[in-house]
Amino acid sequence: MQFSASAISSLLDHLEERGIECHSLMVVHRGRIIAEGWWAPYSADQPHLLYSLTKSFMSVAVGIAVNDGLLRLDDRVVDILPDHVPDDASEQARALTVQHLLTMTTGHAEDTLGDAWALEPTDLVRGFLRMPVTAASGSHHTYDNSSTFVLARMVERVTGTPLPTLLDERLFAPLGITDIEWDRVGDGAVYGFHGLHLTTESVAAFGELMLRGGAWQGRPILSQDWMAEATRKQVDSRHYSPGAPGVDFHAGYGYQIWSSTYGFHGNGAFGQQCIVVPDQELVVVLTAAHSEVRHAQDVLDAVRCFVVPGVGGARDDDQDAALARRVSELSLPMVEGTLGGASSAICATLDASPSGSALAEGTPVVVEQRAHGWIIRLGLDIEIAVGFDSWRESRPLGRPVVSSGAWQRDTFVADLHLVTSPHRVRLTVRKSTAHLVWVTVPLTTSDLTLHLKSPLMTRPDMA
Structure with missing residues (x-):
């Protein structure tokens, strides 16, 4: 199937008009790269911090543990991590399960991260279990970073393997991904909810894995059932930034993956996005430095309005050549001025x-x-x-x-x-x-x- 170069050009025009500082873009259709570009000084070989897009990789880690029979959705935090349970944990906190953490339906009114770490500076799991729960677990979605941190510790406990090692062996190596870096907390553990650095191409490969139901080049990496559950709407969602507008952040939440009005997506702060459109066999990856929360929805709107209609569009040799030149010349602005002539420091x-x-x-x-x-x-x-x-x-x-x-x-x-x-x-x-x-x-x-x-x-x- 053909793909219109003008669709990508329109996307780039839209991003420029919105004042969005982009660092990389990759569009993949039916496993074939349609367009890719990096805004200098960013480059194809340099891993980029994904912020909360990391959470979607955490979903795979949980899926591996579940598929291996080491973890169940109804397993409770207190049973998997008994050494982190405070004496004053409420009954609701003691009832929290993997399912609640995956869907961020723990019953908390807001993100617990700051307050939980303030309660227990050396043990976030313990601090999380001390936080007051204001609603019934499973009743509503509240974006919560602590939930994913706890999931990471649970996966490590049941598998007996550090999260980076587990994902290296079971996800990244099979996908041929080698340029991987993790930010860590003071004791060396990875956050789980953020801190993964990957190249744009690696994120696109991950998007393809999700699109193909957990299979890579015909080989199953994760069960099709798990990936289907992870990427479908499990609960109604609320925006990660309370009160912010954005239809594709209110379209539902799966297992650490957002539903959208036309597919699903992973999202990280400042514009790290992996957008999957299953009906069109399309994956779009953007890394950026958004200055405003609304820009994340701007990108999702642009993919729906410009990229999706490009599927099946007529090819034009002149447009293809113009797009190739444009993406090869992408650059952030350098500082303007003169060299000067200072002779001393x-x-x-x-x-x-x-x-x-x-x-x-x-x-x-x-x-x-x-x-x-x-x-x-x-x-x-x-x-x-x-x-x-x-x-x-x-x-x-x-x-x-x-x-x-x-x-x-x-x-x-x-x-x-x-x-x-x-x-x-x-x-x-x-x-x-x-x-x-x-x-x-x-x-x-x-x-x-x-x-x-x-x-x-x-x-x-x-x-």
């Missing part, structure tokens, strides 16, 4: 008073000009190359940073893209004062130093 001190500051007050900042760019030093440990009218990559503490900069009159400006995530920081230096501010503030920690290390190890306030 510029030394400044960080003013951390702006909201979203990425390092501590008083951090020394040094800018030294080099051929075709600069070297900047942040404190004692971070040294980053910055290109002029070009991108330059550094790995100051392990993870890559790709940067561009310029002088704008008397102010030096640089954008530092943390290309394994949706995030970037902007550095401005004027005279002896510097500011280093997140353009989109990460949900885990604002400390840039931690984001430059692999793996990121922190305890989030939310995700």
